[in-house]
Amino acid sequence: MMASLCRDTVKSNQTASAAGDRLSCCGQHFIHLPDCFLKYTDAEVVSLRLREIDRVLQADIVVRLPDNPATPISVTPRVIGMDRGIVNIAVTSDNRFHSSRALRNVRGRYSHLRGRLQSAGTRSAKRHLKRLSGRERRFQRNCNHVISREVAAMDFDVLAIEELSVRKDRKKGRKFNRMPGGWSYAQLESFLRYKCEASGKSVVTVNPAYTSQDCSRCGVRGKRRGSAFTCPFCGFFLNADLNAARNIADRGMSLAGRPHVNGPIVAGMRHRAEPCADHSYKPPVLTGGS
Numbered sequence: 001m002m003a004s005l006c007r008d009t010v011k012s013n014q015t016a017s018a019a020g021d022r023l024s025c026c027g028q029h030f031i032h033l034p035d036c037f038l039k040y041t042d043a044e045v046v047s048l049r050l051r052e053i054d055r056v057l058q059a060d061i062v063v064r065l066p067d068n069p070a071t072p073i074s075v076t077p078r079v080i081g082m083d084r085g086i087v088n089i090a091v092t093s094d095n096r097f098h099s100s101r102a103l104r105n106v107r108g109r110y111s112h113l114r115g116r117l118q119s120a121g122t123r124s125a126k127r128h129l130k131r132l133s134g135r136e137r138r139f140q141r142n143c144n145h146v147i148s149r150e151v152a153a154m155d156f157d158v159l160a161i162e163e164l165s166v167r168k169d170r171k172k173g174r175k176f177n178r179m180p181g182g183w184s185y186a187q188l189e190s191f192l193r194y195k196c197e198a199s200g201k202s203v204v205t206v207n208p209a210y211t212s213q214d215c216s217r218c219g220v221r222g223k224r225r226g227s228a229f230t231c232p233f234c235g236f237f238l239n240a241d242l243n244a245a246r247n248i249a250d251r252g253m254s255l256a257g258r259p260h261v262n263g264p265i266v267a268g269m270r271h272r273a274e275p276c277a278d279h280s281y282k283p284p285v286l287t288g289g290s
Contacts, residue, residue, distance in 0.1 A: 077157035081249030148191035160252020162208035206251040216246035
């Protein structure tokens, strides 16, 4: 929660409490909260930090909300899978796409301008670089807030996501490593978790192995070329990110009723139908004495 106030309104190192549409600091000064924050006025204020930005004091207020108990999961819960990526920030198993085109355009523009300012090296260029970094970070944070808010408002009981761990690879060069370097997948996951918990919904993580390569219809491992997936067994053709989201939903279905949602996946993998005969080797039965 953030609120702007006049320069001489409050001083630092003061306690705060909320009442009505105002925030009281030490019972002497008041901060008028925006309308979008009025739903938090009954919450307990944990801390208040004041920052001066462009000669205007900004208040960062942390409140503690009461625990919202999760909705009891039924025998057949409604599970939605979500695949996260660089081209598409989020794709849900109910055919909803959240493209990263606007975010990539903004980051590309800032990257070009940042390179020009860094080559200049002047004091004004350094000040401009500092402002640019804040703008880009806030824009990306706002994108994650919008996506997580839309996903949390959907009709489901359990949201299944991948347990991602992105690492850079020197063999693939700087251009490739720059893309996952600016991918804030962990921030999106944290926003999804607290927004879903506030709505009484659950979030589970599944093994991300082969989610975009296994067929979401028959389970056979197919081929992914770019953004397209094709199954060699049943001929199923689908967007690779959407196919991954459906596989994530299937794996999340098996984890929805388990107490340890981050445990190893055993029943989440489908039985794969093999297009060829069984060529497994069986040892011969030995007869007679030793």
